[in-house]
Amino acid sequence: MPNTAIITGAASGIGLEAARDLLAKGWTVYGLDVSDSALAPAARALASDRFHPRPCDLRDAGAVASVMRGIQEDAPQVNALIASAGVLKLGRLRDMAVEDFDMVLNVNVRGLWLTCREALPMLEAATAAGEMGRMILMSSISAIRPKIESGAYSASKAAVSQLTQVLAAECADRGILVNALAPGTVDTPMVNDQAGRNGGWAPSGNSPLGRIAQPEDIVRVMRFLLSEDAGYVTGTIIPVDGGTRAAFVPRG
Secondary structure, three states: OOOEEEEEOOOOHHHHHHHHHHHHOOOEEEEEEOOHHHHHHHHHHHOOOOEEEEEOOOOOHHHHHHHHHHHHHHOOOOOEEEEOOOOOOOOOOOOOOHHHHHHHHHHHHHHHHHHHHHHHHHHHHHHHOOOOOEEEEEOOHHHOOOOOOOHHHHHHHHHHHHHHHHHHHHHHHHOOEEEEEEEOOEOOHHHHHHHHHOOOOOOOOOOOOOOOEOHHHHHHHHHHHOOHHHOOOOOOEEEEOOOOOOOOOOOO
16 A cells, blocks of 8 residues: 655645655655645646645644545545645744734644644554554754744744654654654745845855755655654654754854
């Protein structure tokens, strides 16, 4: 039986690259994103009958539960949840609009938790049948090295890191492994949109390797967490940041 994954944020960036990678390996992928209009270009680009787009606003607990029930009817056993959906709103904390702060926390933390909770029965069914069950959550180097003007985002990703560790301990007796990746700056539409609006702003500054990450840089580490080689790895937060957290690199 082919492996099955649920990917949130599948319409672009890391989520889209993860879907492309898994489909190439023969997986079936249920891709969630906020709307049909967001998912349609991704579905055309992926061009696979094993990619099943599912519009879902992660801020809506009822919508998350409904979409996950629908997936469970199709695929009672799911081998991986990749929680890649996220939003980024900039602003100093003293000036940030309540609506922007709420959106960041509601999508990046509450929506991620809802997704994990609703996916657990499908992951448990997989491990009970002797198959793989993995969660990969998307934290950020901002959780380790926060930066002014991204306080809400940094706080949300710090929460993801903590949820990762607690979920790993809670799910260990069912054989489900839970880990997080903490990317530095990645060339994604979300980052590029904010950089364009804010004069080249980058969420984690310069990388010592001299470039920002491409989505495939993150997906390569994801492959390890989905492999047999990671069978004793759980509760970790793995930086994928080109050395950003290692030392500050001054401009010039």
